[in-house]
Amino acid sequence: MKRFFAQAYLWLLLAMLYAPILIIAIFSFTEAKVLGNWTGFSTKLYTSLFSGGVHHSLLSAIENTFIIAIIAATLSTILGSVAAIGIYNLRAHKKMVMNTLNNIPMLNPDIITGISLFLLFVSLGITQGYTTVILAHVTFCTPYVVLCVITRLQQMNPNIYEAALDLGATPYQALRKVIIPEIKPGMISGFILAFTLSIDDFAVTIFTIGTGGLETLSTYIYADARKGGLTPELRPLSTIIFVTVLVLLIIINVRSARAKKRKEATL
Amino acid sequence: MKWLSRLFMKRHNWSIPYFIFLLIFVVLPLVLIFIYAFQDAEGNFTLRNFTKFITHAEAANTFVYSIGVAIITTILCILLGYPAAYILSNNELCRSKVMVVLFILPMWINILVRTLATVALFDFMRLPLGEGALIFGMVYNFLPFMIYPIYNTMQKMDHSYIEAAQDLGASPMKVFTKVMLPLSMPGVMSGIMMVFMPTISTFAIAELLTMNNIKLFGTTIQENINNGMWNYGAALSLIMLVIIFATDLFSDSDEERASNEGGII
Amino acid sequence: MKNSNYIIELSNLSKSFGDKKVLDDVSLYIKKGEFVTILGPSGCGKTTLLRILAGFSKADEGEIHIAGESITDVPPHERPVNTVFQRYALFPHLNVFDNIAFGLKLKKVKQDEIDLRVRKALKMVGMTDYEWRDVNSLSGGQQQRVAIARAIVNRPQVLLLDEPLAALDLKMRKDMQMELKDMHKTLGITFVYVTHDQEEALTLSDTIVVMSEGRVQQIGTPTDIYNEPSNSFVADFIGESNILNGTMIRDKVVKFMNREFDCVDVGFGEQIPVDVVIRPEDVYIMAKSDSGMFDGVVQSCIFKGVHYEMTVLTPDGYEIMIQDYNAFEVGQEVSMIVKPSDIHVMQKERICNTFEGVMSDATHIKMLGSEFLCNEQKDIVGGEKVIVEVNFDKIDLLDNKEDGQTVGDVRFILYKGDHYHLTVRTEEGDNLYVDTHDVWDDRDIVGIRIMPEDMRITRV
Numbered sequence: 001m002k003r004f005f006a007q008a009y010l011w012l013l014l015a016m017l018y019a020p021i022l023i024i025a026i027f028s029f030t031e032a033k034v035l036g037n038w039t040g041f042s043t044k045l046y047t048s049l050f051s052g053g054v055h056h057s058l059l060s061a062i063e064n065t066f067i068i069a070i071i072a073a074t075l076s077t078i079l080g081s082v083a084a085i086g087i088y089n090l091r092a093h094k095k096m097v098m099n100t101l102n103n104i105p106m107l108n109p110d111i112i113t114g115i116s117l118f119l120l121f122v123s124l125g126i127t128q129g130y131t132t133v134i135l136a137h138v139t140f141c142t143p144y145v146v147l148c149v150i151t152r153l154q155q156m157n158p159n160i161y162e163a164a165l166d167l168g169a170t171p172y173q174a175l176r177k178v179i180i181p182e183i184k185p186g187m188i189s190g191f192i193l194a195f196t197l198s199i200d201d202f203a204v205t206i207f208t209i210g211t212g213g214l215e216t217l218s219t220y221i222y223a224d225a226r227k228g229g230l231t232p233e234l235r236p237l238s239t240i241i242f243v244t245v246l247v248l249l250i251i252i253n254v255r256s257a258r259a260k261k262r263k264e265a266t267l
Numbered sequence: 268m269k270w271l272s273r274l275f276m277k278r279h280n281w282s283i284p285y286f287i288f289l290l291i292f293v294v295l296p297l298v299l300i301f302i303y304a305f306q307d308a309e310g311n312f313t314l315r316n317f318t319k320f321i322t323h324a325e326a327a328n329t330f331v332y333s334i335g336v337a338i339i340t341t342i343l344c345i346l347l348g349y350p351a352a353y354i355l356s357n358n359e360l361c362r363s364k365v366m367v368v369l370f371i372l373p374m375w376i377n378i379l380v381r382t383l384a385t386v387a388l389f390d391f392m393r394l395p396l397g398e399g400a401l402i403f404g405m406v407y408n409f410l411p412f413m414i415y416p417i418y419n420t421m422q423k424m425d426h427s428y429i430e431a432a433q434d435l436g437a438s439p440m441k442v443f444t445k446v447m448l449p450l451s452m453p454g455v456m457s458g459i460m461m462v463f464m465p466t467i468s469t470f471a472i473a474e475l476l477t478m479n480n481i482k483l484f485g486t487t488i489q490e491n492i493n494n495g496m497w498n499y500g501a502a503l504s505l506i507m508l509v510i511i512f513a514t515d516l517f518s519d520s521d522e523e524r525a526s527n528e529g530g531i532i
Numbered sequence: 533m534k535n536s537n538y539i540i541e542l543s544n545l546s547k548s549f550g551d552k553k554v555l556d557d558v559s560l561y562i563k564k565g566e567f568v569t570i571l572g573p574s575g576c577g578k579t580t581l582l583r584i585l586a587g588f589s590k591a592d593e594g595e596i597h598i599a600g601e602s603i604t605d606v607p608p609h610e611r612p613v614n615t616v617f618q619r620y621a622l623f624p625h626l627n628v629f630d631n632i633a634f635g636l637k638l639k640k641v642k643q644d645e646i647d648l649r650v651r652k653a654l655k656m657v658g659m660t661d662y663e664w665r666d667v668n669s670l671s672g673g674q675q676q677r678v679a680i681a682r683a684i685v686n687r688p689q690v691l692l693l694d695e696p697l698a699a700l701d702l703k704m705r706k707d708m709q710m711e712l713k714d715m716h717k718t719l720g721i722t723f724v725y726v727t728h729d730q731e732e733a734l735t736l737s738d739t740i741v742v743m744s745e746g747r748v749q750q751i752g753t754p755t756d757i758y759n760e761p762s763n764s765f766v767a768d769f770i771g772e773s774n775i776l777n778g779t780m781i782r783d784k785v786v787k788f789m790n791r792e793f794d795c796v797d798v799g800f801g802e803q804i805p806v807d808v809v810i811r812p813e814d815v816y817i818m819a820k821s822d823s824g825m826f827d828g829v830v831q832s833c834i835f836k837g838v839h840y841e842m843t844v845l846t847p848d849g850y851e852i853m854i855q856d857y858n859a860f861e862v863g864q865e866v867s868m869i870v871k872p873s874d875i876h877v878m879q880k881e882r883i884c885n886t887f888e889g890v891m892s893d894a895t896h897i898k899m900l901g902s903e904f905l906c907n908e909q910k911d912i913v914g915g916e917k918v919i920v921e922v923n924f925d926k927i928d929l930l931d932n933k934e935d936g937q938t939v940g941d942v943r944f945i946l947y948k949g950d951h952y953h954l955t956v957r958t959e960e961g962d963n964l965y966v967d968t969h970d971v972w973d974d975r976d977i978v979g980i981r982i983m984p985e986d987m988r989i990t991r992v
Contacts, residue, residue: 086282
């Protein structure tokens with residue numbers, strides 16, 4: 001009985017959490033202009049979304065979003081992995097300083113990160129555009145990569161680096177043949193996380209994107225929603241974003257579950 | 268070049284590039300907010316930005332209103348989220364781990380998409396947009412951020428504490444109030460941080476949920492920056508930072524939260 | 533030293549981490565082909581010594597030679613030694629074969645030779661046919677074997693083993709001990725083995741090096757170390773012992789338990805405080821009779837498999853541990869005999885505590901990281917450096933650490949028949965030696981109190 005009520009409560013909350021998304025997803029498959037009217041199944045909104053037509057800049061916004069996400073995630077992964085190895089090898093005091101600094105971007109609200117970077121770019125007289133958005137995204141993505149890689153390093157047997165040296169590897173060989181293979185899963189998780197965060201970001205992007213007409217998906221949605229409430233094409237778009245995120249999250253989840261299982265198998 | 272390669276022979280020096288990066292893109296920008304906040308448009312030192320905030324009824328009102336909305340949202344999230352976290356972490360009440368993932372998933376969807384979905388829901392149910400929609404939208408947006416840290420704390424809790432309490436003669440009610448509740452407080456604290464902070468700092472959400480009728484503090488800041496009032500915007504940002512810092516001190520659970528965020532699915 | 537037959541020469545090594553000295557002027561010479569065990573409790577510096585030998589740490593001072601060549605500044609990957617790590621440290625992303633072949637591949641050994649040597653190494657550790665297994669799927673014992681194979685396949689001149697068996701269960705450990713010993717014989721190379729397990733050390737080694745507090749306490753064969761421990765630490769650490777306070781009356785006569793005994797030790801001087809060590813199996817026990825040297829009452833008697841272990845209380849209040857094949861009932865009156873040659877007399881390392889301090893004013897003294905009240909000093913002014921002496925039994929240890937003038941934790945406990953002799957370390961790393969009748973546990977945090985009248989203060 002207790003279990004029944006508990007389950008009912010959970011499902012009620014889930015219904016509340018998913019109802020809006022479900023409604024959008026369902027009504028993305030009909031043509032009606034007003035949400036809530038069902039005028040029969042159709043994929044016209046999806047085709048018009050991609051055929052250009054009304055939304056000439058949507059395709060370029062999607063393109064920008066992905067290019068920015070790939071570049072930002074790659075740079076974050078490189079910078080973050082190198083940093084993680086460095087931080088892992090620091091002595092206690094300096095390590096604490098670095099960890100605190102690394103936490104700041106994660107704790108700062110997006111709006112503060114956005115405005116502070118905006119002030120940095122205008123103070124330095126840098127024209128805002130592609131570069132500034134990428135730099136901003138690297139700023140808030142790298143801490144998460146550092147966390148992912150450092151977690152891997154902490155799980156690693158600290159002796160394996162020394163074992164490689166002991167067997168005749170130079171420090172560089174030990175890094176390439178032992179450390180990198182060990183932290184690779186952390187780097188991949190960090191990359192996916194950074195990629196997701198970058199695609200998802202709105203608040204930081206809007207302050208660093210400038211007025212040169214560059215748009216990403218979220219600024220596009222924002223501009224569109226502000227203009228006319230809910231244009232019908234935003235329904236398929238939201239659905240696509242939702243499904244993409246879902247798939248990425250399932251990948252991360254399966255990876256970590258598999259890693260856990262492997263770890264348990266060793267014990 | 269030789270000194271460079273020698274520098275990077277030492278593994279701990281690998282943190283140097285990131286250290287410099289953090290100085291330029293995290294520390295310096297925060298210092299800039301501080302500097303701008305105490306300057307006028309010509310770059311002279313002034314406190315006018317702050318006196319303007321206090322004397323200017325609109326900004327101050329928005330500020331108080333935003334804090335009110337944030338507090339109400341946080342309380343609603345605790346009331347709704349705590350039982351959910353409790354059920355999720357209890358093996359007898361909820362056996363499936365899929366449920367947990369279902370609750371965490373919405374955290375990862377673009378906040379604009381989620382907000383637009385709420386607007387769509389209200390449209391669909393023919394409900395008017397306004398204060399009600401604002402609170403619903405906020406709770407809807409941030410509820411997972413409350414459930415997750417509480418769930419995490421309860422999950423890690425050693426079950427033998429509860430058994431020990433039962434063994435010592437505590438009734439189920441007493442077990443909850445004397446053991447579960449105090450032990451889950453760190454999770455609640457991180458939850459408060461993770462809900463309260465974004466709620467007072469969001470912008471764009473309120474406009475969409477209320478057809479531009481209600482403005483929150485975040486929106487005020489954004490508008491000032493967009494309209495070229497950088498110094499005033501910076502001052503308002505600084506005020507927000509102070510509020511957040513105060514909340515942070517109050518909850519005092521940096522490490523807890525950091526580990527939560529690091530461990531998100 | 534080039535012409536010597538020592539393969540490893542460690543001279544005057546010292547190493548500190550911060551203020552803490554982990555190695556203090558350690559010198560060690562190891563012959564080619566020897567099985568040397570470095571034995572000591574955790575934190576005695578033995579692992580640090582091994583890491584310096586392998587090249588993972590650098591000594592602050594001192595020289596290391598291997599096969600006559602100085603390798604003090606040679607990086608680990610160029611040293612002719614290989615290490616077997618405590619927690620195996622196998623590369624988790626490589627299979628068994630690739631783990632073992634790792635070193636050979638780096639040396640660009642030809643593929644068919646690699647195959648041959650890896651197979652041979654696997655055979656040596658009894659792991660034939662495991663080449664393609666994932667190392668994560670192996671049991672602890674199997675991983676340890678792979679780790680050994682990975683080291684010996686490189687044919688090092690010296691094999692370093694850092695508590696290699698610590699993570700295995702008892703049965704496995706015993707089997708591996710035998711195998712290691714065989715392997716040492718077959719390979720004929722030098723083994724340097726680090727452990728805290730005295731039984732393991734006695735079983736395996738040609739030579740044992742006992743370390744404590746960063747210093748070498750004794751070097752010798754297992755028999756030497758067991759039979760002739762050089763101080764009370766070694767006596768207590770190796771095997772079981774009765775350690776008692778005594779006084780050397782003159783050559784060949786020592787007084788302890790309020791009675792004079794004949795012994796074989798000479799050269800200590802007269803009326804000198806000493807430690808007396810008697811192994812439990814060296815005390816002969818019999819029903820009460822006039823032929824005994826001293827009497828007592830059996831307090832406890834436990835069967836230990838082969839022998840019985842009994843504690844006997846003498847009329848003077850000393851507890852003696854005895855091992856014998858015959859059991860005596862609890863409460864029975866018994867008599868004991870100890871042969872002169874079984875009484876081991878040792879120099880005391882110290883007879884009282886000595887601290888360095890600075891006078892803050894006439895009645896206060898700064899030492900041990902805190903300020904102590906002392907009796908008024910007429911002729912010593914504030915700021916002057918002083919030496920403070922305190923007897924072992926004049927230091928009070930208190931349950932409540934706030935009640936003491938400073939805080940420390942119990943590091944080493946020695947039972948001396950009628951009292952405990954404790955080593956207490958303060959947070960600043962100073963050692964205090966305390967005689968007490970109270971029972972404390974290892975790592976107990978205690979408050980430390982010294983009364984003003986118990987301090988003997990002298991100017992430096």
